[in-house]
Amino acid sequence: MADGHVEEDVRVKVLVFASYADALGREELEVELPAGATVADCVAEIRRGLGAGVPPAPLVAVNRRYARADRVLVEGEEVALIPPVAGG
Amino acid sequence: MCAWLTHDSLDLGALLSEVTAEGCGATTIFLGTVRRSADDGDVVGIEYSGYDAMAEAELDGVLADARARWPGVRIAMRHRLGYVATGEVSVAIAVAAPHRSAAFDACRFVIDQTKERVPVWKKERLAAGSERWVGPRGG
Numbered sequence: 482m483a484d485g486h487v488e489e490d491v492r493v494k495v496l497v498f499a500s501y502a503d504a505l506g507r508e509e510l511e512v513e514l515p516a517g518a519t520v521a522d523c524v525a526e527i528r529r530g531l532g533a534g535v536p537p538a539p540l541v542a543v544n545r546r547y548a549r550a551d552r553v554l555v556e557g558e559e560v561a562l563i564p565p566v567a568g569g
Numbered sequence: 570m571c572a573w574l575t576h577d578s579l580d581l582g583a584l585l586s587e588v589t590a591e592g593c594g595a596t597t598i599f600l601g602t603v604r605r606s607a608d609d610g611d612v613v614g615i616e617y618s619g620y621d622a623m624a625e626a627e628l629d630g631v632l633a634d635a636r637a638r639w640p641g642v643r644i645a646m647r648h649r650l651g652y653v654a655t656g657e658v659s660v661a662i663a664v665a666a667p668h669r670s671a672a673f674d675a676c677r678f679v680i681d682q683t684k685e686r687v688p689v690w691k692k693e694r695l696a697a698g699s700e701r702w703v704g705p706r707g708g
Binding site for chain 2: 496498500542545
């Protein structure tokens, strides 16, 4: 680009719960993604690194609100992988 | 009125006192209790865990939705986290309304929405000593 601006990578904290935490052996991880990456990209990156303990399109929350797969992530956001809920 | 997660045993009297009001002639209470059934693998208890901050926000949202649909209802609920043995109450919802129709309907709505929206999970502990995660079900 003409002005030399480089879009920086985005780092997000990812919380993992319940059966997904058991499957991945982690409750929290930090994921680094290219600028413009989406929730779906984040999940794919986790699956690449840690295996298929999480399905390809799980329920995801960003900043404690359910988010769609095409939601773009911003530096420092809190992502959570939500197994099928079973409260009540 | 508030929606809370708690690791303590539920105080149903306190919950009722939160919703009681002069103008309310009808009060409903829903209690979700950990049950033991040989058909279900002989569960002796359930370990509840949650994404606490989001679960509180979702519970607030469920109650706000209920109040919007049934204006005038008074609602209180508690959901336990941690280990809950068979026979103990894991979730309690109290609803007071001027008349019974709203009291019944809002109470049903709150438990149904809780089961659908709130990020809480259950791990059953079986009599034989094993554990298993519970999938979503009508309950």
